[in-house]
Amino acid sequence: MHPILSERKRIFIYLSVWIGLGILFSFVLKTLSAIPAAYAAVIALPMFVVLSQLNLSAWFLAKVFPPDKSELWKLFSALAVSTLLISGIWGMLCWGWVTLLERYFSVQLFSEKTAVQFGIVVLISAQLYLLSVGLSYFFMTFETSRTAERNALELQLLAQNAELKALRMQINPHFLFNSLNSINALISRNPEKAREMTTLLADFFRKSLQFGAKEMITLGEEVSLLNNYLAIETIRFGSRLTIEQNIEPPALAVRVPPLILQPLLENAVKHGIADSLSGGTIRISAEQKNEQVFVVIENPVDDDGMKKKGIGLGLENVRRRLQTVFHDTADLQTYREGSTFRTLVYFPMNNIFAEQ
């Protein structure tokens, strides 16, 4: 659709401009050719309305030959041909219109119709056409850059959302498979326990989905998810996994991104329990101090001179999520103290999501 024809307001403005040009031309005609004002207007105004319609084609030329993608010689030949065509047609129409008027009113408007006069008419329309093409290009470029800007913005938003979603759903599939295997094993030996584990697993995934769909949850909700996770891992690892918790109730109200602590706890279980022969104790604590909530997760590490692989990525994801949500008011830090690995996360107590 032609951008001018797509809106009534634009058509009105466009026609007004051309009629204005037509009035201007009438004055020129009256002054130069000594024609009465009324006749000049009758000649010029209809012809400028016609020219306005012919000039609409300028936009199509600009569209077919976009400036950045067309070869220059093609663009210029198309421009030359269309300018000649439009101004030629208009010149002929003017000639015909004047002749018709002279016949109808039986007057002689021009003492003689010379080639020079015809040439001037053609030249004027050619200029106006070139101007139209120029303006079409100008608006097209303007429109393109605005669309590009909007697209870039939308893309950025989309990427951010996708990233958040991906980061939220980083629950380890092996956790699911190993848990299902434990259930498989428990079914005949200890059906009660199998039932318990099934419910725990269902609860865990239900909460993950439910919380994961939200922008923010309370620390209390996150902790309930963590407990669910730990209950499952306790069945899997048996006596190798011991848990100590010290969570102060006031801290539970702070709003945090969903599943922000779960990957940290999973890390702690993997490195502190699954990679260790004898297992150990995972400690979780949370406290409120000066408008901030501090969460600490501790796990034992074996000091056997072996490097642990895969610590980095999970932590980095959590750090980036914190950065996205809280900028510099929240952070994650890790410490190694002897045979204890400590992960500290702090959140602002009254964050922008607090009132939600």
Add this chain to the structure above:
Amino acid sequence: MKAIIVDDEEPARNLVREFLSAHRNIEIIAECANGFEAVKAVTEQYPDIMFLDIQMPKLNGFEVLELLDELPAVIFVTAFDQYALKAFEVHAADYLLKPFTQERFTEALNHALKQFEHNKHYSVKNLLADVKPESEIRERILIKEGSKVLVIPVEKIDYIEAQDDYVSLRVEGKSHLKQQRLSLLEEQLPKHMFVRIHRSYILNIERIAKIELLAKDSRAALLKNGTTLPISRTGYEKLKEML
């Protein structure tokens, strides 16, 4: 038929035990909660079939196999399907993905029994020989002494000496023998830390105190602990490049 079950999760071991109970001809001689126990059990009790988890603390399933001289028929039992390819490279009889059914378990067991029949008189060492020349860089060297497994971080090694079919690793004043060729070990050690200074020696360059010129083109490395090792001409070239 004797079988052992190796898995660090008790419920997982229980499941294999339960599924095996349907097979009267198979006796479970050991249950192991980690790789060290597995190496010990296999070395001392010679099972015919081994159910082996891959992801275990300290010593994974593949490392367990690497340490064994005589391999039973192996069925990997794991939740990790990214290891399937490697499992076939080490000629596993089958590969069970957790969780699995009794039917699938029986199928895997039959594969193992078939492989066991086939390989009865075939040296398992030969099978492993196809696999062993993997030259991935190691952070630690595994050594079996009797039924005990030693895990030695490479940075603790002073130097390694070739001795016939064995290599002798010098670590914290003690020597440990491992059945491996020196050239293969050389490929597996981190290049920035170890140099082959001689046909028979690989040296941890951090242990060098100084290099002595004995005669023209004849040099020796004096280590911080006082040991002197010969350096060949090409060895010296390599050493010069690194230092």
